[in-house]
Amino acid sequence: MANDFDWNDIPLILSLARTGSMSASGRALGVDASTISRRIAAAEKSLQLRLFIRDNTRYQLTEAGRVFVEYGEAVYGNVQSMLLASSREAEAITGAVRITAIDFLFDYWLLPRLPELAAQYPQLYVHLLGDNDNLSFTRREADFALRLAQPGEDAALVMRKLGDIGWTVYGSADAEPVPREQWGEQPWIMYGDELSHVPEMAWIRSLGPDVRGSVRVNSLTTMLRACESGLGLALLPCLIGHPPGLRRLGGQAELQRELWLLSHRDAGSIARFKVVSAWLAKLYADSRDAMCG
Numbered sequence: 159m160a161n162d163f164d165w166n167d168i169p170l171i172l173s174l175a176r177t178g179s180m181s182a183s184g185r186a187l188g189v190d191a192s193t194i195s196r197r198i199a200a201a202e203k204s205l206q207l208r209l210f211i212r213d214n215t216r217y218q219l220t221e222a223g224r225v226f227v228e229y230g231e232a233v234y235g236n237v238q239s240m241l242l243a244s245s246r247e248a249e250a251i252t253g254a255v256r257i258t259a260i261d262f263l264f265d266y267w268l269l270p271r272l273p274e275l276a277a278q279y280p281q282l283y284v285h286l287l288g289d290n291d292n293l294s295f296t297r298r299e300a301d302f303a304l305r306l307a308q309p310g311e312d313a314a315l316v317m318r319k320l321g322d323i324g325w326t327v328y329g330s331a332d333a334e335p336v337p338r339e340q341w342g343e344q345p346w347i348m349y350g351d352e353l354s355h356v357p358e359m360a361w362i363r364s365l366g367p368d369v370r371g372s373v374r375v376n377s378l379t380t381m382l383r384a385c386e387s388g389l390g391l392a393l394l395p396c397l398i399g400h401p402p403g404l405r406r407l408g409g410q411a412e413l414q415r416e417l418w419l420l421s422h423r424d425a426g427s428i429a430r431f432k433v434v435s436a437w438l439a440k441l442y443a444d445s446r447d448a449m450c451g
Contacts, residue, residue: 162204163201163204163205164197164200164201164204167197167198167200167201168230168233168234169187169234170183170187170194170197170198170201171198171201171209171223171226171227171230172227172230172231172234173186173187173194174194174198174210174217175210175219175223175227178215178216178217178218179216179217180194180195180217198210205226207220207222207223207226208220208222208223209222209223209226210223239424242424242428249429250281250429250430251279251281251282251429251430251433252281252282252430253281253282253283253430254283254284254285255282255283255284255285255301255302255430255431255434256285256287256300256301256302257284257285257286257287257300257301257302257303257304257434257438258287258288258289258300258302258303258304259286259287259288259303259304259305260288260289260304260306260377260378261288261377261378261379262378262379262382262395262398263304264286264288265379266395266397266398266399267397267441267445267449268286268441269286271441272284275434275437279430279433282430282433282434284434287300301421301422301425301431301434302419302420302421302425302431302434302435302438303419303420303421304320304417304418304419304420304438305417305418305420306323306415306416306417306418307415307416307418308416308418309418309420315420315421315422315423316420316421316422316423316425316426317418317419317420318418318419318420318421318439319416319417319418319419320417320418320419320438320439320442321416321417321442321443321446321449321450322414322415322416322417322449322450323395323396323397323414323415323416323417323449323450324395324396324397324410324411324412324413324414324449324450324451325358325361325393325394325395325396325411325412325413325414325415325451326393326394326396326406326407326408326410326411326412326413326451327341327391327392327393327394327406327407327408327412328382328385328391328392328393328394328398328404328405328406328407328408329385329391329392329404329405329407330385330386330387330388330403330404330405331386331402331403331404331405332388332403333388333405335405335407336391336407338407338408341365341391341407342365342366342368342369343368344390344391345370345371345372345389345390345391346362346369346370346371346372346390346391346392346393347371347372347373347375347381347384347385347389347390347391347392348362348371348373348374348375349374349375349376349381350374350375350376352376353376357413357415358393358413361393361412361413362393371390372389372390373389373390378394378395381394382394382398382401382404385404386401386403386404391407393412393413395449396411396448396449396450396451397445397448397449397451399448410451411450411451414450417442417449419435419438419439421435
């Protein structure tokens, strides 16, 4: 590696590798896109390597860039861990904790119970990131993630199964109830092709070869609103209970999915992370019946 390489450029390179966009990286890091462009060019010149190529839509890593990012994430993560471990912040239940999950877990599970945590720890600031993307724990983009499937092994992660979440069939409260034997003949609100692999869609397809989708969506919140509007039946999480605009048609959970809590390996040594981890585990235990259906 060249002696004049600026190690401060590593976060810029990692961000561009993740976003593929100078402007998006600039917004994430709080700098101008022109600064990102200039520093990437300086880094490539110093390293005498081409790290990125640009196609019609985004910046893509070269093979050399992929190797750099693989090691760069580990280096950057270790530096962040060192700073955390040497800080008194590790001993105080203060500061920010970032939790990422799909929106419905926030809306119907965490948010109603968050005031209790805030009252007990007023200096704790919880950031809820409604996103199912694989945010990087190594780069500290998230501290905890709630996921509906067990992820692949990752040395940077601690993974814990909290339990299961049940799904059942709902229809609009304004429509007549549909008996189970007629579900396969009804219009359904489904996910688009990008989410056709999830277990909920496999269950709907199992109803029969002629099952049809009336509306395609890419979020549970939109699916719920579409069902309220009478656009079709929907397979929704049991934890939503019995909202006014919906009628629960299934007497029991039709499908169970696992709920996993992911955290960085450092979470066990940081007081505020330990508090939030224990709170999430207790929250699930206290609401297990509603979660499972």
